[in-house]
Amino acid sequence: MDSQEQKQTQTPARKPQSTFWWIYIVMIFFFIWMWFFQSSSSLPQISWNHFEKELLAQNKVDRLDVVNNEWVEVYLKTEEKKAADQETQSILEREQARGPSYFFNIGAVEVFYDQLKRTGEEYPEANEIVVTYSRRQNWGSTILPWLLPIGLLILFWVYMLRGISARMQGADSSFFKFGQSKARILEQGTETRVTFKDVAGLEEAKEEIYELVKFLKDPEKFERLGAKIPKGILLLGPPGTGKTLLAKAVAGEAGVPFFSLSGSEFIEMFVGVGAARVRDLFSKAKLRAPSIIFIDEIDTIGRARGSSTIFQSNDERESTLNQLLAELDGFDTNTRVIILAATNRGDILDPALLRPGRFDRHIQLELPNLTERKAIFKVHMKPLKLGPDVNEELLAAQTPGFSGADIANICNEAALIAAQREKEAIHRQDFMDAIDRVIGGLEKRSKIITPAEKKRIAYHEAGHVTASWYLEHAQPVLKVSIIPRGRSLGAAWYLPEEHQIITKSEFLDAICSALGGRASEEIVFEEVSSNAIDDLEKVTKQAYTMVVNYGLSDELRNISFYDSTGKREGALQKPYSEKTAEKIDIEVQAIIDKAYEKTKMILNSHRHQLDALAASLMEKEILYKDEIKAILGEKPQMQTKE
Template identity: 45%
Template sequence: MIRRVHLRPRRLGPPPDDEPPGKPPQNPPPPTWWQRWGTPVLLAVLLLLMFGPSLAGDRPTSLSYSAFSARLDAGRVKSVTIDEHGGLSGKLTDGKSFTSRVPTAIGAGDLQQRLRAEKVRIDATRSGGFGSFLLGLLPFALVIGFFLWFGRRAGGGLPGGAGGFGRVKAEVIEAERPTTRFADVAGYEGVKREIEEVVDFLRDPGRYAAAGAEPPRGVIMVGPPGTGKTLFARAVAGEAQVPFLSVTGSSFVEMFVGVGASRVRDLFADARKRAPSIVFIDEIDAIGGRRGGTMPGGGNEEREQTLNQLLAELDGFDQSSGIVVLAATNRPETLDPALLRPGRFDRQVVVPLPSRAERAAILAVHARGKHLDAGVDLERVARATPGFSGADLHNLLNEAAINAVRDDRTTITARDVDTARDRLLLGRRDTSNALLPDERRSVAVHESGHALLAALCENADPVAKVTILPAGMALGVTEQLPEAERHLYSTAYLTDLLTVRLGGRAAELVVFGQGSTGAADDLAGATRLAARMVREFGMSPRLGPVGYGSTTQNYLGDGPDETAPRPYSERTQQLVDEEVARLLREAEARAVRLLGEHRAALDRLADVLVRQETVDGSAVADALRAESALPGPVNGVPARDG
């Protein structure tokens, strides 16, 4: 399917939070021989003690007294052992073992005479006794001791639950260890000012006490993944030079009810011992979700008990004790309101996606240690990556370095960066281009329609590149780069965006007289945009100024739940469908009209794409300029020199 990519500021970012730059983690010492093989060897010994006797040889055959008597008369009994209760055991002349029992009425006297007559060796034993009792209990005692030892080893030998399960496994970073500072975090000056007050309080709490001000008890950082929330927490610990207790929300919850609450108590008890200190809970939504779920039982009850204990601990410690709780989440809409009220988490700091200037600063940080060619302009790369998070930018330069290594180079060029960006956005590019000749022509016409309409529509973003080389699931791509990052979108801009989205299908209708399946992705994107214009943005005259969109910021990009009940009637839904169809029909009609008026430019650009496969925005401007013989730029794209 043909995909058109429109680069504009994203609200999302799939990678995880940035890791702080600093010294690499210390590798743990290799395990000793006993640590590696002690448990398997001990388990093997226990199994040998329990089942070894039965596996060491043949199991003795149980004979009735009549069968034993017959073998005795036949001279086949070699030896017997008789206990005080009439139990018999022994061996036959063929070496096989047997067991039997002497009937009480017969007695052992007559049997003894018969055994002597057959010259059978006779032994006597005494059953029972305290020693035999202890010997029988030895395997069970060893099994119990093994599980106790294993439980203490798993829990670190700590109290608070079975085998130490009740103790939270928090990573404690002491004052001399943090190396991350605010200087290591590029950009985000507003976020730094918000959090610097926490550092100032931990350094000099007397200033706040003198003014009668109470420091923030807790600070929660929210934002898209990859924006550096964990990095900010480590920078706070590094700047404050205090112990930093880091733990994830998922580490509180176990299969046993009550373990999570015990771990919360243990965490805050440890923080009080190390005060002043910082407690950082990453992914707090794992335990801080809204209470009152309808599913009773273990997991849900355990999570709610853990949350209740966390709320109690946040209320319980003295503010003068020097404990500050930091938390981070990508899903603030799922948190319990009681967790976010003042007095618990007093301050909510939003860590957004970086702006253009911040992206340039972040790229400069991640470019340390890499050899960049003189032609790599980080400002241009920052402009070409709207909506990228810090983790995305780190991955971008890493992919560019890998691309340079593939070509046996150590210097990263601008082409490497462009290739890495296309790979992250679209997937691996297929340079072989195995399209059929008619498909190749169709893709060129399709992408030419997108590019020409982007140049013809006044409010559309300029075209940066057009290619018909397949990448990922897309057979062709038209990339647009905004001249400035937008935060508000007018009706005129969205209308032009709809027209450009449908430009590929319109070009196929103009040139071939019919559409193709290549426009499926364009149609889906245009339909979603038109539906939001009608339902959320109030841009439909028939529906009026109403908005049915969610007001909750969702940083993970989950779409609306189609199974959830709509806040409007079926009649309103029918009206929404009619307005969406109207917007799409009008946008397609406008695209067909504009491309029909500039058919010569469309054919010229399609021919260039068939020959060159990839062109930049100046080729689009040249095609329009050659048709109209007009000098000057076309929609922000200057004429190409030479």
């Protein structure tokens, strides 16, 4: 018998405690309340006419008692009382054999006295009736409104104290779990099945982070040389690049307890809960050392203090961050607890969190290149049943700028499309359609488009393709379509080159290519339309990026207002003056105007090819690269880029 079984046998089973005992007490208070508020309403109520005609006229009344100047209780004579008791089936009235038999309300004592006096003139026997006046105190209505809230408050505090006692004894009390960490714990033997073999395209990151696994498996190898493993490793990168997947692979490879949670799980509506959860998380990790803590989206609590606090202040978040900093800095070198964190907004993290001794290493994950995308496609294609025409190299070449999550989505969409088409395997066309769906959305062939609109859309897309075909630095086109897809009425697919530096000429040619649709409409129809809203948005952003961030303008040369620290995020004041802002607007407009005129010149020079391409689009709706090449001819040999 192992130690865990011994503990289970030694620990006596707790008797189940009712969690609704306080409900019964509240019900008792309610019934007491109802009993105390029972007043003379338990007697039959009669009217004055009934009292006068049936009781006074027949000489049945023994005496009257005016209670609190509000109602009158009628006492019958002995023989009449017995008769009334026999007619009344109420148990309460039978128990009140010597009490009143009826009651009626009065508006005022003076009115009752005048009415009784007038009745005495008609019925002389009424003058012999004894009238008494009494006052009664309803202790239920006086005391119970005070006793009931006090009783409920006492019950609440008893429940609180019982919860504290249960927590001190290690019992499970949900009311006091606010300060406990919500981390999911993956133990050895039950850990995730994801390993480094399932992570493709992150070779450098895997090699660097694998040191954690080797340290946890054989710590003496490092410690005998005096080496210290980094306390914290921060994974930085755009969304979908595999940060969380890499952490899961570490959990699968390390074979040690793995604590996983999101940064938002530290924050609660109660003050101090975030800091308490941080303390609880690290205390559990130390008890299970060697272990790994993974905090996803750490920017939720790790945002730089003092930034973006113009309209809001979150002291709870800052206290949580302070506690996290204290726990990271308070680690001993032999605790063997390692922190992994992931975020796609590393520029807004607090500098104290990034300093050596806390997060020592920063691993930057970028969007995968051609070779990495090929490896990612291979990983996600393993469980798929593929046709012979599927080539991962071609798919990788046609998905530049796609993240690992995007590629996984493409593979899944291709499988869904093939299943809908009732195919036995997934073919190349299914993957191509999946890429189109991910980029542009579902086809909407049912959308009603007039012939005039179709012609305008065809010339718009033909203008994009024609302009880019004769621009030196424009991206090569793959296909063009005028079938509505998603929010777009038409689209052109390009194959951008993968490089790290963008020149001014490349920026300008990209703007010219984006303006090709509007320029074509103006040349052909002598009027522009609303069809270029996406193009204009992209052009405006690119032009402002050239001027504000990269300093690629003639007027504002070698000046950049880009903020890599993120401290000016959300600030009301711009980092430049109003005069400079005016210059920026003028420069942006000049860049766009220059590019627009250049685009119109290209389209006017190749008007014949533009018309032929638009006509072919109206006929076929989709044109591929070979068909485009047959219409526009060979792409002119421009000056070779170094």
